[in-house]
Amino acid sequence: MQTHVNKNVDTFKAIMGSYPTGVTIITTEDAEGNPAGLTANSFVSVSIDPLLVLFCVDAKAGSLHAFKKAGRFAVHILAVDQNEVCWRFASREPNKFDDVEWSWSKRRLPVLPESLGLMECKTAQVVEAGDHTIFIGEVVHIEKTDKEPLLYFRRKVGSIPDSWFA
Numbered sequence: 385m386q387t388h389v390n391k392n393v394d395t396f397k398a399i400m401g402s403y404p405t406g407v408t409i410i411t412t413e414d415a416e417g418n419p420a421g422l423t424a425n426s427f428v429s430v431s432i433d434p435l436l437v438l439f440c441v442d443a444k445a446g447s448l449h450a451f452k453k454a455g456r457f458a459v460h461i462l463a464v465d466q467n468e469v470c471w472r473f474a475s476r477e478p479n480k481f482d483d484v485e486w487s488w489s490k491r492r493l494p495v496l497p498e499s500l501g502l503m504e505c506k507t508a509q510v511v512e513a514g515d516h517t518i519f520i521g522e523v524v525h526i527e528k529t530d531k532e533p534l535l536y537f538r539r540k541v542g543s544i545p546d547s548w549f550a
């Protein structure tokens with residue numbers, strides 16, 4: 385029975401690892417007034433009217449409590465040249481913001497410059513789902529640049545192949 389369950393988990397991970405996505409860094413303010421955030425590829429759009437997005441946070445993530453407490457978050461859709469910051473925010477490093485450029489936005493959310501897109505959101509719903517928490521947010525501020533996206537596939541990040549643009 386256990387073997388059967390493990391096989392399903394392994395196959396699930398293998399399939400999801402082969403499902404290419406973009407990459408985001410999602411930030412918020414923690415209870416002490418410090419910036420918090422993590423790299424996430426669980427980000428998806430949900431609704432146009434109103435503008436809703438969602439992302440999922442692992443119960444083990446250090447930033448989970450901050451997202452629950454703050455009631456707001458900023459989504460950075462990463463650009464192809466943000467490889468370094470992608471891995472930094474995917475680490476357990478406690479001072480992730482120390483060596484990166486960032487600033488507080490008008491809505492007091494930590495904002496990283498140079499991403500492809502920025503969406504500042506007000507948390508609309510929090511749903512517990514298995515070992516993750518789903519955060520649904522209403523987009524209250526949005527910005528876009530003309531950069532190309534960073535992609536995630538089989539534990540690697542990269543760019544859209546040139547052939548795509550041919």
Ligand SMILES: Cc1cc2nc3c(=O)[nH]c(=O)nc-3n(C[C@H](O)[C@H](O)[C@H](O)COP(=O)(O)O)c2cc1C
Nearest residue numbers: 422423424425426440441442445446447474475476
């Ligand atoms: C490409 C990529 C996507 C990720 N997506 C998620 C995600 O959607 N949700 C999540 O909880 N962790 C995700 N992670 C893992 C977190 O970024 C990682 O566990 C991080 O250390 C959590 O930081 P924290 O403990 O400071 O919150 C992802 C990691 C990578 C490299």
